[in-house]
Amino acid sequence: MANALRLGIAGLGTVGGGVLDVLQKNGATLALRAGIPVEVTAVSARNPSKKRTQDISKLAWFDDPVALAMSDGIDVLVELMGGEGDPARSAVEAALKSGKPVVTANKALLAHHGVALAKLAESKGVALAFEAAVAGGIPIVKTMREALAGNRTGKVFGILNGTCNYILTKMGDEQRSFSSVLAEAQELGYAEADPTFDVGGFDTAHKLALLTSLAFGTEVSLDDIDIEGIESITLEDIGNASDMGYMIKLLGVAVAHEEGIEQRVNPTLVPKGSPVADTSGVFNAVVVKGDFVGDLFLEGRGAGAHPTASAVVSDIVDVARGNLRPVFGIPAKDLRAYRRAPAKAHVGGYYIALELHDRPGEVAAIARILADEKISIASIVQRAPRSEQPRTTAPFILITHDTLELSMRAALQRIERDGHAASKPRMIRIERL
Amino acid sequence: MANALRLGIAGLGTVGGGVLDVLQKNGATLALRAGIPVEVTAVSARNPSKKRTQDISKLAWFDDPVALAMSDGIDVLVELMGGEGDPARSAVEAALKSGKPVVTANKALLAHHGVALAKLAESKGVALAFEAAVAGGIPIVKTMREALAGNRTGKVFGILNGTCNYILTKMGDEQRSFSSVLAEAQELGYAEADPTFDVGGFDTAHKLALLTSLAFGTEVSLDDIDIEGIESITLEDIGNASDMGYMIKLLGVAVAHEEGIEQRVNPTLVPKGSPVADTSGVFNAVVVKGDFVGDLFLEGRGAGAHPTASAVVSDIVDVARGNLRPVFGIPAKDLRAYRRAPAKAHVGGYYIALELHDRPGEVAAIARILADEKISIASIVQRAPRSEQPRTTAPFILITHDTLELSMRAALQRIERDGHAASKPRMIRIERL
Numbered sequence: 001m002a003n004a005l006r007l008g009i010a011g012l013g014t015v016g017g018g019v020l021d022v023l024q025k026n027g028a029t030l031a032l033r034a035g036i037p038v039e040v041t042a043v044s045a046r047n048p049s050k051k052r053t054q055d056i057s058k059l060a061w062f063d064d065p066v067a068l069a070m071s072d073g074i075d076v077l078v079e080l081m082g083g084e085g086d087p088a089r090s091a092v093e094a095a096l097k098s099g100k101p102v103v104t105a106n107k108a109l110l111a112h113h114g115v116a117l118a119k120l121a122e123s124k125g126v127a128l129a130f131e132a133a134v135a136g137g138i139p140i141v142k143t144m145r146e147a148l149a150g151n152r153t154g155k156v157f158g159i160l161n162g163t164c165n166y167i168l169t170k171m172g173d174e175q176r177s178f179s180s181v182l183a184e185a186q187e188l189g190y191a192e193a194d195p196t197f198d199v200g201g202f203d204t205a206h207k208l209a210l211l212t213s214l215a216f217g218t219e220v221s222l223d224d225i226d227i228e229g230i231e232s233i234t235l236e237d238i239g240n241a242s243d244m245g246y247m248i249k250l251l252g253v254a255v256a257h258e259e260g261i262e263q264r265v266n267p268t269l270v271p272k273g274s275p276v277a278d279t280s281g282v283f284n285a286v287v288v289k290g291d292f293v294g295d296l297f298l299e300g301r302g303a304g305a306h307p308t309a310s311a312v313v314s315d316i317v318d319v320a321r322g323n324l325r326p327v328f329g330i331p332a333k334d335l336r337a338y339r340r341a342p343a344k345a346h347v348g349g350y351y352i353a354l355e356l357h358d359r360p361g362e363v364a365a366i367a368r369i370l371a372d373e374k375i376s377i378a379s380i381v382q383r384a385p386r387s388e389q390p391r392t393t394a395p396f397i398l399i400t401h402d403t404l405e406l407s408m409r410a411a412l413q414r415i416e417r418d419g420h421a422a423s424k425p426r427m428i429r430i431e432r433l
Numbered sequence: 434m435a436n437a438l439r440l441g442i443a444g445l446g447t448v449g450g451g452v453l454d455v456l457q458k459n460g461a462t463l464a465l466r467a468g469i470p471v472e473v474t475a476v477s478a479r480n481p482s483k484k485r486t487q488d489i490s491k492l493a494w495f496d497d498p499v500a501l502a503m504s505d506g507i508d509v510l511v512e513l514m515g516g517e518g519d520p521a522r523s524a525v526e527a528a529l530k531s532g533k534p535v536v537t538a539n540k541a542l543l544a545h546h547g548v549a550l551a552k553l554a555e556s557k558g559v560a561l562a563f564e565a566a567v568a569g570g571i572p573i574v575k576t577m578r579e580a581l582a583g584n585r586t587g588k589v590f591g592i593l594n595g596t597c598n599y600i601l602t603k604m605g606d607e608q609r610s611f612s613s614v615l616a617e618a619q620e621l622g623y624a625e626a627d628p629t630f631d632v633g634g635f636d637t638a639h640k641l642a643l644l645t646s647l648a649f650g651t652e653v654s655l656d657d658i659d660i661e662g663i664e665s666i667t668l669e670d671i672g673n674a675s676d677m678g679y680m681i682k683l684l685g686v687a688v689a690h691e692e693g694i695e696q697r698v699n700p701t702l703v704p705k706g707s708p709v710a711d712t713s714g715v716f717n718a719v720v721v722k723g724d725f726v727g728d729l730f731l732e733g734r735g736a737g738a739h740p741t742a743s744a745v746v747s748d749i750v751d752v753a754r755g756n757l758r759p760v761f762g763i764p765a766k767d768l769r770a771y772r773r774a775p776a777k778a779h780v781g782g783y784y785i786a787l788e789l790h791d792r793p794g795e796v797a798a799i800a801r802i803l804a805d806e807k808i809s810i811a812s813i814v815q816r817a818p819r820s821e822q823p824r825t826t827a828p829f830i831l832i833t834h835d836t837l838e839l840s841m842r843a844a845l846q847r848i849e850r851d852g853h854a855a856s857k858p859r860m861i862r863i864e865r866l
Contacts, residue, residue, distance in 0.1 A: 022583040022725055029650065032763035033582040131580070137726040139580030146756075147564075147572030149466045150455040150746030217462065275732060278711055292455055293570040294742040296734040299708060310726040313583030323579075323756040328463040 004037040005320045008074030010091050011081035012045040012052065012067040015105055015132065018309030019078065020054040030313070034320035035260035038313075044068040044091075057072030069095035076319055077102045078312065084108040096120045096128065101121040103315040105132035105308060111206040114213065114220040115335060118327035128327045129315035134207045135160055135284045137307030138300040139314060142215040144288060145329045153215040158286035159279050159429065160207040162302045163191045163198040164230050164250040168267075169280045172238045172247070178231065190282065200229035201250060201265040208252030212263055213328045213335065215288070216256050220328070221263070221338035237353060237428065240397045241269050244379055246351070247277040252429060255346075260339035262346055269399075269430040270349050275299065276431075280345050346405040349378065349430035354396040354415065355422040362420055363396065369414045373407040393422040399430065437470040438753045441507030443498035443524050444514035445478040448565065451742030452511065453487040463746070467753035470663075471746075477501040502528035509752055510535045511745060517541040529553045529561065536748040538565035538741055544639040547646065547653040548768060551760035561760045562748035567640045568593055568717045570584030570748060571733040577647040577721060578762045584723030588650040590686035590720035590864065592712050593640040596624045596631040597663050597683040597737045601700075602713045605671045605680070608815075611664065623715065633662035634683060634698040636755065641685030645696050646761045646768065648721070649689050653761070654771035661699040670786060673700050673830045677812055679784070680710040684864060693772035695779055702784050702832075704861040709734065709864075720740065757813070779838040782811065782863035787829040787848065788856040793864055795853055796829065802847045806840040808833050826855040832863065 010015050023030065023038060029035040042060035044067075062068035069077045069091040077095035079102060081088045095102050104110070108129050110117065121128035131141045135158070144153070159165050163185060170181040182199065185191035197203050209222040226373065230250050241248050246269035255262045270277045275297045279285040284302025289295055301307035328335060356362045370377060381397040395424050401407070412425045442449050456463065456471060459530060464470040475493035477500075495501035502510045502524045510528035514521045521542050528535045529550065537543070543550065543563050554561035564574045568591070577586070592598050596618060603614040615632065620623035629638050642655040674681050679702035688695045703710045708730045713720035717735025722728055734740035761768060782849050789795045803810060814830040833841070845858045 018725070025724070026583060026585055029585065029763065030583060032650075032767055033578075033759070037549075137729065139576055139729075142573055142580050144573065144748065147575050149742065149750040150459060150463060152459055152462065163562045217465075273711060275708065275711060278706060278708060290743065291458070292451070292739040292746075294734045294740055296570065296572075298730070299732075300729040301727045304727075306725040307727055310581065310583050310723065312496050313725075314580045317579065317582040318756075321756065321758060323751075323754065325754060326466070330462065334465055 004039050005034065005316070006041040006073060006075045006377070007078050007316065008042040008044070008068045008071060008076070009040055009078045009080060010044045010068055010078065012043055012056070013080065014305040015308045015312065016045070016056060016080045017052065018305035018313050021306065022309050022313050024054070029042060029043050030317070034151060034317045036320050038316060038320060042068055042071055042073050056337070066094045069100065070098050074100070076100060076316065078316070079104040079106055082108065084112040089113060089178050092117060093120065096124055096126060099124050099126055101127040101129070101131045101319045103312055103319065105130070105312060107133040107206040107210065111209045113220045114210065114328070115332055118332035121327055122332055125324070127319050127324055129318060130210070131315050132311035134210050135286055136300070136302040136304065137152070137310045138145060138284055138286060138298050138302065139311065140211065140286045140298055141214065142314065143296070144211065145325055148288065148290050148296070151292050153256070153290050155255045155289040156211050156215045156286065157251050159249055159276060159284050160204045160223040160252045160286070160302065161198055161250060162282035162284055163195070164204070165279065165284070166190050166282045167199065168230060168233065168238070168248055168250065171233070171235060172242065175235060177235060178233060189320060199231055202225045204250060204252045204265045207431045208254060208263060208265060211252070211286070212254040212261065213238070215254060216261060217330050218261060218338045219334055219335045224261070224263055224340045225336060226264040226266070230267050232426070236395065237426070240353065240381055241351060243381055244399055246270060246430065248428065249276060251276070253431065257341040260341035262341040268429050269428055270362055271432065315336050340414065343405055347354070347402050349402055349432065350400045350407070350408050351428040351430060352398050352412070353398065353426040354420070355393045355418060357395045357398045357422055358392055365418065365420055366415060369411050373411040375399070375403045375407055375411055436700065437472050438749070439472060439474040439506065439508045440511050440684040440749065441475040441477070441501045441504060441509070442473055442511045442513060443477045443501055444512065445476055445489070446513065447738040448741045448745065449478070449513045450485065451738030452489060452513070452745050455742050455746050457487065463750070467750045470754050471749060471753060475501055475504055475506050477560055484608060497860070498524040499527045502533065503531050507533070509533060509749065510578040511749070512539055513539040513745070517545040522546060525550060525636065526532045526553065529557055529559060532557050534560040534562070534752045536562045536745055536752065538563070539683050540566040540643065541641040544642045544653060544655045547761070548765055551765035554760055555765055560752050560757055562751060563643070564748045565741045565744035568719055569733070569737065570715055570743045571719060571731050571735065572744065573644065573719045573731055574647065575747065576729070576731065577644065578758055581721065581729070582722050582728060584725050586689070586721060586723050588688045589644050589648045589719065590684050592682055592709060592717050593685045593719070593735065594683060595632055595636045595638070595715035595717060596628070598717070599623050599714065599715045600661060601666065601671070601681055601683065602633065603666060604666070605675065608668060610668060611666060612760055632664055634660045637683060637685045641687060641696060641698060643794065644685070644719070645687040645694065648687060649694060650761070650763050651694060651771045652768045657696055657771060657773045659697040659699070663700050665859070666700050670859070673786065673814055674784060676814055677832055678705050679703060679816070679863065680705055681861065682709060682712070686843050686864065688768065690774040693774035695774040700861055702861055704865065713731065777836055781838070781839050782833050782835055782865065783833045784861040784863060785831050785833065785845070786859040787854050788826045789829045789853060790855055791825055793829045798851065798853055799829070799848060802844050806844040808836045808840055808844055810834070
């Protein structure tokens with residue numbers, strides 16, 4: 001290695017700029033921590049003439065990130081382009097094949113091709129580091145891969161998307177609808193023009209797939225995640241949940257069961273006062289349950305140029321210090337095949353929102369159906385309708401004790417089939433943590 | 434290195450037993466994560482014939498931990514005896530001098546001799562790892578030393594002693610006095626027979642001194658910490674704080690000022706709903722403020738055999754993987770000399786509890802004195818005395834806006850000197866986080 005660690009950065013967007021900021025501001029201390037000066041020598045981006053806050057005129061410019069990856073002028077490829085396909089994928093493969101360590105923030109690439117890329121990196125004996133790909137500035141990858149090395153993890157879950165958490169927080173704090181807050185988030189740049197990837201839960205799923213592999217030593221399996229977004233969450237849901245002592249958060253949850261692994265992304269009721277419930281705004285949070293450490297909770301900024309750059313630089317220092325670990329904690333060849341737990345494996349409490357016909361016997365009928373399915377009720381809220389208009393239906397909200405998901409679904413099917421509900425019943429999981 | 438990483442454990446108490454438990458239960462996965470099997474080959478403890486849950490009959494026994502440290506039969510010394518002096522110190526020195534990495538949970542040793550030991554370890558090119566010395570299972574050392582490598586830290590603070598947090602939590606939840614809860618904690622084994630080291634804030638100070646060095650790249654300086662324990666916290670304080678929206682926690686706080694570094698351990702009012710306020714019972718929590726990552730919060734079990742063993746094993750795997758870092762993040766020779774910030778540097782809010790003579794003009798006099806010192810009042814609570822007896826004095830509680838510590842102290846001196854207070858005024862800092 002030269003007398004400096006030479007970085008080639010592919011992608012000079014928000015995060016790329018953040019990394020340049022870190023090196024510029026804290027470069028001296030960084031050299032002491034890394035044991036060698038760290039400098040960017042080459043870059044690749046879409047537009048050479050784009051106005052940038054940093055001066056990149058002295059850096060070698062590559063139009064083709066793959067050429068950058070193979071260049072002898074760099075020791076490490078820092079891939080910040082994003083996207084599961086090319087050019088990110090081919091650039092990362094090219095760097096690894098040429099024996100260069102890769103630091104990336106690309107969750108999509110790893111969620112889709114993580115195991116193959118890990119095998120390639122490990123066969124070459126170089127690092128493929130992705131701290132920045134999950135929960136931004138929160139060092140959850142290093143924590144699970146290194147700090148919890150002595151533990152068997154039983155469960156990992158968290159708030160992994162700041163946009164969704166911002167929207168849900170604002171809805172509750174300001175009593176505003178999903179669409180109104182989303183529009184504001186888009187103006188503020190917290191949400192994309194097409195918000196589906198965030199609010200639909202897909203971004204959370206990508207990150208969860210990587211945490212699941214780190215947690216259980218299994219192959220990454222994005223396709224085995226049940227995904228549900230926050231689009232259907234109403235102010236009424238948030239209000240009802242609050243009355244019963246809960247907040248609604250979009251959680252990514254992975255649990256190891258006897259029968260296999262359960263991975264899901266869905267809006268979830270979490271008890272007020274719990275760390276996850278208190279994680280508000282754009283912040284992210286992760287809870288890991290290890291057999292020796294117990295419950296470990298991390299909270300921090302899950303996105304943004306500087307928090308994400310902090311994670312990227314952490315990986316760069318690991319490379320400089322020769323801290324070489326298997327990409328997913330254990331060698332990729334030893335990762336167990338992913339086995340999906342049957343839906344029945346899930347046991348938990350549920351929030352059920354029904355719109356019942358306002359006529360005698362309906363509540364009794366609901367109670368009977370739940371009893372038939374051996375579902376016991378923890379609490380019931382029947383709210384006065386908000387409108388002044390006379391109504392033929394009434395909202396009926398209940399929270400159940402722990403029950404099998406299958407029983408819950410069966411009960412809701414009967415409630416619909418027997419015509420008790422004026423609109424489709426809504427069900428939200430409860431995570432008692 | 435042999436075909437296994439051979440550990441010599443000095444000290445087979447709670448944590449030592451926990452480490453044996455981890456290796457026994459998760460040894461197979463650990464070998465994959467470490468890249469080599471990890472096994473204990475030799476031990477040293479006070480009493481060879483003591484009854485233990487683990488079978489140590491096949492391990493080499495050393496009466497003298499120094500002899501264990503120098504033994505050719507081990508690759509790593511795991512020092513779990515504790516204590517700043519011998520035999521811990523001499524055993525650690527012996528291991529480092531013979532070129533052996535050391536993993537220790539010994540906060541006292543590092544708080545007193547950390548820099549000298551770090552220089553020795555770095556001169557030999559071996560690790561001196563101490564994750565378990567601070568906040569038990571919370572990977573705060575790895576986080577500050579590695580994950581935040583790109584950051585300049587401005588402030589680090591947290592709940593670092595589970596015994597104090599357990600006592601304060603119980604006092605508030607069950608409306609019981611300090612002494613009553615302490616007695617219970619001693620029965621349950623959460624507090625020592627002589628609780629001074631914990632409740633007096635000294636344990637927290639030892640841990641804070643290490644975090645301060647990691648945070649600011651300065652030499653460890655235990656002597657520069659202002660230490661105040663929780664013995665004087667009353668149920669009234671907790672009640673008053675709660676009325677005003679705060680919880681009382683024992684915090685260790687380190688801040689980098691222009692004029693130098695501020696380190697203090699004291700009971701502190703923290704806003705309800707903040708992560709630190711929600712950290713209850715025996716749990717520990719740390720907040721780090723980095724210039725790029727922003728606020729990072731970690732919460733977990735700060736003590737106990739298994740959480741602490743989890744941290745010890747994390748260090749062992751670092752050794753196995755050759756993840757060699759400067760002990761305090763940057764080389765010990767580059768650590769800056771510690772410069773203590775003058776008391777006036779501290780600016781913050783204060784909780785003031787006064788017992789005023791029940792006569793006209795007293796409140797006015799207090800208000801005047803505070804005004805003279807340019808201290809503005811955020812809120813006032815004058816509680817009805819709890820006893821039925823007629824009283825000649827009345828409790829007077831106030832919370833100030835941010836003010837200089839010197840002004841606050843001057844005001845309290847005047848209040849005492851002018852005879853307004855029937856008993857010594859009490860002042861508790863507020864950390865708005």
